[in-house]
Amino acid sequence: MTTAEYQTQTPSGRAEPLNCTLDDLVERARRLVAGGTRVLLGIAGAPGAGKSTAAQAIVSAMDGQAALVGMDAFHLANDVLANHGSQSRKGAPDTFDPWGYAHLLRRLKCNQEPVVYAPIFDRHIEEPIGCAIPVGSNVPLIVTEGNYLLLDADGWREGKESIDQVWYLDTPDDERQRRLMRRHEAFGKPAGEAKAWALGSDQRNADIVEGSRERADLIINLVGS
Structure with missing residues (x-):
């Protein structure tokens, strides 16, 4: 399935988003694995x-019949970011x-190992934790989500090559x-700092x-969400 099968183009050539509920996305995901082979589905945005x-x-x-593997688990550790001078741009x-x-x-994607152990990102400590998600070879659908699945840059392009489809969530700013802001506050940032981060670093990454x-x-x- 390609973008053209689902979407029309606006007069400017920009793809017009398709309205979907979460139930619609689940049904589409089920259809992806109907052929019986492992599929990697990316959720970007x-x-x-x-x-x-x-x-x-x-x-x-x-x-x-599905496993969730997140891109955020490949955050560099805070000590590494501090050494690079880039912790404020995490x-x-x-x-x-x-x-x-x-x-x-x-x-x-190759699915040649009995089990692959994937890492997770723990928001409470703001660090990745290795070998936290066991993915057995019998799991037909792998869902991976993150900001940069579609980024045209070294490393990110190579990652996209293994993903069968990437769906982009187009949410108003x-x-x-x-x-x-709610998320940052929930994980301990004061309201002012949460707002500054959401409108600053987060927005630059969103662009x-x-x-x-x-x-x-x-x-x-x-x-409907």
Whole structure:
């Protein structure tokens, strides 16, 4: 399935988002694995677009037939960022290990190992934790989500090669930013700092992500969520 099968083009040539509910996305995901072979599905979008919510909804609905592997688990450790002088920009493309992420996706796509142990990102400590998610070879659908799945840059391109489809969540900026501020506050940032981060670093990263939007197989306006 390609973008053209799902979407029309606006007069400017910009792809018009398809309105979908979470149930619609689950049904599309089920169809992806109907052929019986392993499929990697990517959920992309700017910070606060709802990627984690959509990805988790799909995996939960698949009754053990799907696993969730996040791009955020390839954040560089805080000590590494501090040594690089980039901790204040955490979340920017160069604060990740895209080659490590690409290698994991390739292992998952090849599916030649009995089990692959994927890392997670723990928001409570703001650090990745290795070998936290066991993915057995019998799992037909791997859902991976993150900001930079569509980024046309070294490492990120190689990761995308292993993903069968990437769906981009197209969420209005005001809604995204509200979600980000709530998230930052929930994890301990004071209100002022949460707002500054959402409108500063997060928004700069969102602008980068927006530039990759048209490389998606499907652009989605998530409704009813």
